[in-house]
Amino acid sequence: MKLFDPTMPPAARAMALAPRPAGLAGLRLGLVDNTKFNSDTLLRKLAERLERRHGTRVTVTRRKRSPSHEIDENDIKTLRSQADLVVSGIGD
Amino acid sequence: MPETSAAPEPHVLIEAYYDAGWTDGLPVVPPTEASVATMLSATGLKGHEVLGEIPGRNTVVIADKVAINAVLAGCRPEYAPVVVAALRALCRPEFAYHGPASSTGGSAMVLIVNGPIARRLEINSGNNALGQGHRPNATIGRAVRLSMMNVMNTRPGFLDRATLGNPGKYSLCFAEHELDHPWEPFHTTRGFAAEDSTVTVYASNSLYQVYNQLAATPEPLLTCIADTLGNLGSPNLKGFNESLVIFAGEHTEIMKSNGWGRRRVQEFLVEHTRRRVADLKRAARLPGPIAETDETTWRYVFEAPEDILIVCAGGRAGSWSACLPGWGKKWTRSVTERIVEG
Numbered sequence: 348m349k350l351f352d353p354t355m356p357p358a359a360r361a362m363a364l365a366p367r368p369a370g371l372a373g374l375r376l377g378l379v380d381n382t383k384f385n386s387d388t389l390l391r392k393l394a395e396r397l398e399r400r401h402g403t404r405v406t407v408t409r410r411k412r413s414p415s416h417e418i419d420e421n422d423i424k425t426l427r428s429q430a431d432l433v434v435s436g437i438g439d
Numbered sequence: 440m441p442e443t444s445a446a447p448e449p450h451v452l453i454e455a456y457y458d459a460g461w462t463d464g465l466p467v468v469p470p471t472e473a474s475v476a477t478m479l480s481a482t483g484l485k486g487h488e489v490l491g492e493i494p495g496r497n498t499v500v501i502a503d504k505v506a507i508n509a510v511l512a513g514c515r516p517e518y519a520p521v522v523v524a525a526l527r528a529l530c531r532p533e534f535a536y537h538g539p540a541s542s543t544g545g546s547a548m549v550l551i552v553n554g555p556i557a558r559r560l561e562i563n564s565g566n567n568a569l570g571q572g573h574r575p576n577a578t579i580g581r582a583v584r585l586s587m588m589n590v591m592n593t594r595p596g597f598l599d600r601a602t603l604g605n606p607g608k609y610s611l612c613f614a615e616h617e618l619d620h621p622w623e624p625f626h627t628t629r630g631f632a633a634e635d636s637t638v639t640v641y642a643s644n645s646l647y648q649v650y651n652q653l654a655a656t657p658e659p660l661l662t663c664i665a666d667t668l669g670n671l672g673s674p675n676l677k678g679f680n681e682s683l684v685i686f687a688g689e690h691t692e693i694m695k696s697n698g699w700g701r702r703r704v705q706e707f708l709v710e711h712t713r714r715r716v717a718d719l720k721r722a723a724r725l726p727g728p729i730a731e732t733d734e735t736t737w738r739y740v741f742e743a744p745e746d747i748l749i750v751c752a753g754g755r756a757g758s759w760s761a762c763l764p765g766w767g768k769k770w771t772r773s774v775t776e777r778i779v780e781g
Contacts, residue, residue, distance in 0.1 A: 348447045348451070348452065348455060350452070350455055350456065350459065351470040351475060351507045351510075352459075352461075352507070353461050353504055353507040353508045353511055353585065353586075353589040353590070354461065354504070354589045354590065355498075355499065355500070355501065355504050355589070355590040355591075355592075356592075357496065357497035357498060357592060358497045358498070358499050359497070360497050412770060413535065413538065413767075413768065413770035413771075414538060415535040415536075415537045415538030415539075415767070415770060415771060416495075416535060416537075416770065417494065417495045439543070
């Protein structure tokens with residue numbers, strides 16, 4: 348019996364994950380707000396808590412065009428050069 | 440009697456496609472080498488040709504997979520160019536596919552077909568235009584949805600996170616009624632000529648029929664439509680998205696006989712869909728306590744008149760039109776794509 352496969356798997360894309368930091372103390376923190384309602388508030392409070400507990404400091408904050416869009420390439424470059432750790436959110 | 444290697448019975452094949460997880464819940468038409476080849480030929484594309492990509496999801500849409508899905512959906516080969524154009528439109532960056540396709544909002548992909556191809560393929564624009572009973576309406580939209588599921592990995596529970604979904608997710612395809620229209624056909628408002636054939640894709644998570652049998656002039660009728668577009672539960676209130684209004688039946692005649700142009704209708708609706716900030720806060724559609732000024736401060740539902748898409752379809756009798764609120768905010772826009780025929 349021959350079936351015609353209508354599916355197409357996602358295109359493979361080479362991707363290397365950055366190594367996890369050994370600790371959070373004194374790291375430069377990047378924030379990416381995806382524009383979902385209250386995402387900026389949540390990220391701000393999270394950053395405050397990380398700073399209080401671990402001495403991190405926010406060095407870059409970026410806001411995406413929308414939750415549906417990818418982050419701009421230039422913003423990725425900035426985050427890569429100016430942050431050790433990036434937090435993005437949120438979902439619902 | 441000698442044994443024969445007869446092809447499996449259709450019901451066996453249909454069950455096999457169910458078992459593979461390749462259907463939308465309805466039985467599919469089992470493809471054959473010949474039917475897939477004919478469908479692919481009708482797209483005017485080579486099998487490996489790329490129709491579009493969605494980089495954020497690593498999605499690539501290629502012609503031979505679309506051809507298989509169109510056969511599964513029950514399309515006739517001549518429908519293929521419409522399916523191809525609709526999928527190209529979904530992949531345009533301005534449509535921002537990931538949001539409307541994956542959101543909890545559960546949008547239908549509304550397909551509005553304009554131009555000569557709509558009449559040639561007999562895509563229904565008249566009685567029951569949004570309902571059942573017409574093969575091109577039923578199968579073109581279904582082919583797009585099956586391609587979304589099978590090629591673009593937009594499967595319920597995976598990258599389709601619809602909370603409720605809606606029946607239009609099976610298919611919601613219709614043609615505009617261009618021959619007895621109070622205005623110019625919709626696609627001409629987007630830079631196409633009347634003799635061009637186009638499909639417009641638009642994400643909507645609901646369909647609300649608007650009734651008014653007493654109105655003889657546009658204002659009271661449009662007041663009802665404005666109330667529907669701007670009701671407190673409407674996703675429109677999320678912030679400056681698009682909305683689709685389909686004028687039908689006797690409502691079309693009211694617009695025509697009173698000489699209201701499309702722009703005037705849009706401007707009236709922009710003005711009459713606004714809500715008081717206090718009303719929105721009382722209903723928790725805006726955050727925060729109600730200030731005294733909120734009782735007299737207006738918040739507009741639409742940013743611009745052209746954000747209200749106005750088309751004409753449906754039977755000539757009856758006092759019904761329809762509002763289909765758009766998904767999301769202004770970052771996702773409907774897209775009108777030219778249909779290219781081989």
